[in-house]
Amino acid sequence: MATLSLTGVRKSFGATEVIHGVDIDVAEGELIVIVGPSGCGKSTLLRMVAGLETATAGEIAINGARVNEREPMDRNIAMVFQNYALYPHMSVFDNMAYGLKIARRPKAEIAERVTEAARLLQLEPYLKRKPRELSGGQRQRVAMGRAIVRQPDVFLFDEPLSNLDAKLRVQMRLEIKALQRKLGVTSLYVTHDQVEAMTLADRMIVMNEGHAEQIGAPLDVYERPATVFAAQFIGSPSMNILPGEGSGDAVVLANGARVPVAQRVEGKVLLGVRPEHLVPDPEGAIALETGTSEPIGALTLVHGRLEGSTLDCVASLPGVHRESGLPAIQRFSVPPGLAHVFDAGNGRRLAG
């Protein structure tokens, strides 16, 4: 159990700055997910906390103590790597026990802690096997077991599920969440998958090009995205962004459609509407020239263009709609409270 705080953490490789100052205070037992597209600096941030990269500026503190200058082993952290990084020549037991062996713990204690972790992760039948004799999911568990046995202050996960198939990923996601709740260990979890971020996080950091675009609880980020980037990155399919002009209590789109919003807006803005918030309505302001549709089962994604423009727009309709059954022009309305308005200049959310 520990707190973790990052204060103005920056990282440069030579002249290129890749992390432009990140601040966050992580409470005891909190699971923070760092999410962003590849190359946004999320892994670098995690590796700085691990001590595998040095921070160029700023402070990293665990339990209030600055750890910038400490080696990874002296920070009392444990890390789960994307490709598991199991020692290929060691048995599952030895893989999990290695850190404790180096720390010169008594043999009995090592055996006890490894057995306990193995029980927790249902790895008991495999303790004598070598990593190559295990399936992907089992290897993933061994990597988690190696982290657990050390009883660290902070868990660091670097895209731990991205090498698993889709079904296993969902299962392991649930297991990680349950385990983290049970152990109550403060955790940082890096992923590029927004579904993982939404389901796992207590709070998430949405990163883009080395900036923390937004830090907040998943539903807060979903409901009140701070920037256009956060709005489009979180949620699937991603939010429609339509440029327009503010005119009091509505946004006038390029094709002249007036979309009412729940706030006063003036000047050039971007209107953000999630596909699931487009409600079919014969009187609606937004008219789509419908194109392809993708029935997923529970819902249908209708791709189209805003009438009279080249702007792509996606609507998500509940139930099954065949492409042939859709009218050439489908009108939608947006409940005013569910439309988001962003500044056209800097992409920031305009307070309502």
Added chain:
Amino acid sequence: MAAGEHSGMVERRGASLWLTHAGLILGVLVIVFPIWLAFVASTVTQAEIVRPPMPLLPGDQFLENYRKALVSGINAPVATMLLNSAVMALGIAFGKIAISLLSAFAIVYFRFPGRRVFFWLIFLTLMLPVEVRIVPTYEVVARFGMLNSHAGLILPLIASATATFLFRQFFMTVPDELVEAARVDGARPMRFFLDILLPMSRTNIAALFVILFIYGWNQYLWPLLITTDPQMNTIVMGIKQMFPSGDDWADWPVIMATSILAMLPPVLVVIFMQKLFIRGLVESEK
């Protein structure tokens, strides 16, 4: 019809099978025949060898000839020469492996000034065989007073650019995450080297050991230069020393027995290490 085709195919495969075997057997015979002759010569008396035609079947002097070779030899007992060769070959093999493992470890895992320069320097020495630098090396060894000593036999040959290069290439294929996992687990560099890198390299080490042992065993020029005392002769050069100078007669049965003895250790190393080697290959990454 179908059955006919079937049997035709079997016949054809059978023929090619016989042909391949015949070819292989012929090849083996060509290679084995001189060795067989040497073995036969080591089991007969001097008189039988010099009287044509040469005997093709072993005689009854096996024990006598080998005893004579091992215990008294001609200049020095062959047992002593075998021991010298073993010390030299093992010293070179283990020394080369240890040094090249460590230098490859340094080059791959540590950032220090001149890392590239050192790598290229090592790489350059690949192109300089012992013979090229033999005069200055002799000078150095002589001044250290290491003539006629095991150290003098081993040390000048102990650095290996080839092995360093091989281990470097292998270490570079080890995923970075493994190093990082070890760091997070608390392993200091030497601990990582001993616990993780070394066990992972065992297949490479076994293969290199075979090559380097044979390399050390077969050294001829260097031992010839620095061992003037027959007690320090290695067996490969010792065989040559057994040939008489001038009009003396050569004791062929003893020389042949020595040759056979000189061949045995490398053969044993290959046979024994081959098992390890194949097991290592099978066990390593899928």
